[in-house]
Amino acid sequence: MLAFLLLLQAQAPVQRAAQTISSEDIRRRIGIIADDSMRGRDTPSPELDKVAQYIAREYRRLGLKPGGENGSFLQRYSIDRVQVVAESSVAFIHGGADVTFSYGTDFVFVDNSFDSGDYAGDLVLLSGPLGGTLAGDSASLAGKMLIANRPRNRGEFQRVLAWKPQGVVFVGTAPDSVWRRNVERSTRPQLRDPSRSVGPPVVLAVRAVSLQPVLGRLGQDLSVAQNATTLEAKPLTGAQLHLHARIQAVERNSAPNVVSILEGSDPTLKNEYVVFSAHMDHVGVAGPRGSGGCRAKGADSICNGADDDGSGTVAVVEIAEALAGMNPRPKRSIIFLNVSGEEKGLWGSEYFSDHPAVPISSIVADLNIDMIGRNWKDTIVAIGKEHSDLGATLNRVGAAHPELNMRPIDDIWPDENFYFRSDHYNFARKGVPILFFFSGTHADYHQVSDSPDKIDAEKESRVARLIFYLGVDIANAAERPKWNPDSYKRIVSGN
Incomplete structure (x- = not known):
């Protein structure tokens, strides 16, 4: 009886903290960050900076420790806007199949993470899917120009980059109308991915109709390689492929992440960290000031992003408030991370994972939250459950809190590759076990109609409490979470 009473006494502060996560607070905070005045929180934009400052003020009010630069809550990363000089960019193949490829007619640059210069290397044809087991040593691909099928997800693309080729040629199979749009888009000023170093490999797409005759003269069949x-x-x-690549800087800018830390109560375990993460950016506005991700509907030109990912952003702040008020605090330390640039390509989370506020090896788990304010009332998808023992921990925590009426389930969209499409992936690739909480897309996804009035704040409050309880369990556990060995080999090691 005494042991039971002591257990109840220990649980009481956690239960009281969970109750501070309220639907009223969620509704109020989403109303602030997804208001029309925030103009869709594009990366970069003055409105995104306003949201970052708002979140930083909330963390300061809660007494959290700054985890950003120079004693602040903000971590900024540089963003350049650059433009391909199409008329000066050209490609040549020499040696058995001499040919010149013209920019726009035959090829386009797939990304812009390169400097103006001349790039050259021996051609290597990669046949089959990029996620397969490579026959031979990948070290032999360094410095080469690789011809390959397009990657199916971010993980496959990063695997190719890790081979350190001089260039990568993806086979372009788009119909003429789509190809023309791609050419037009590639020659506009574009933001450069700040998480990638500038330089090789240069990544381009060459049309299959241009590439097939060349490979034929070299004794290869493109369709056989593709299939x-x-x-x-x-x-x-x-x-060999020789490439004259020309690009020029148009504008220099930067974007923020918001980082705060709650120090753990255990003298040893406080040196390990649980991360709660969400992205605070969205796709901005339609029209000339927009970046192309938002489409107007009637007079409405603002993509508010209330669910994507206002819901996750606010959940992290709510969980921070709950944990900051706990006494005693969790044994492990907690990082509350609101990143930007997710809609552009996971930029902010990649920058943080490469420049973390604490050693990346000391981060034991990332609980990432994206779009939890819509759809089912009693179910939340937790992507990544099968890859570590966090899945079993979540099932146990969920079963221990039937009052939440919130059932965590496995990924029901495996073909969509959501595991590679939100900010948790940048932790996973560094060896940090993750769970990604997600209620799925809907008709208002990336539309002007993703507005605050459509958020189910009561449902979101229960999802946030579940994630809070899970974070407390992980932070107080004797052992850090463990990967499934096969998943670690595939996701982290790239084998």
């Missing part, structure tokens, strides 16, 4: 079921590297002996 192969195993990944194999075939050097095209004597053939």
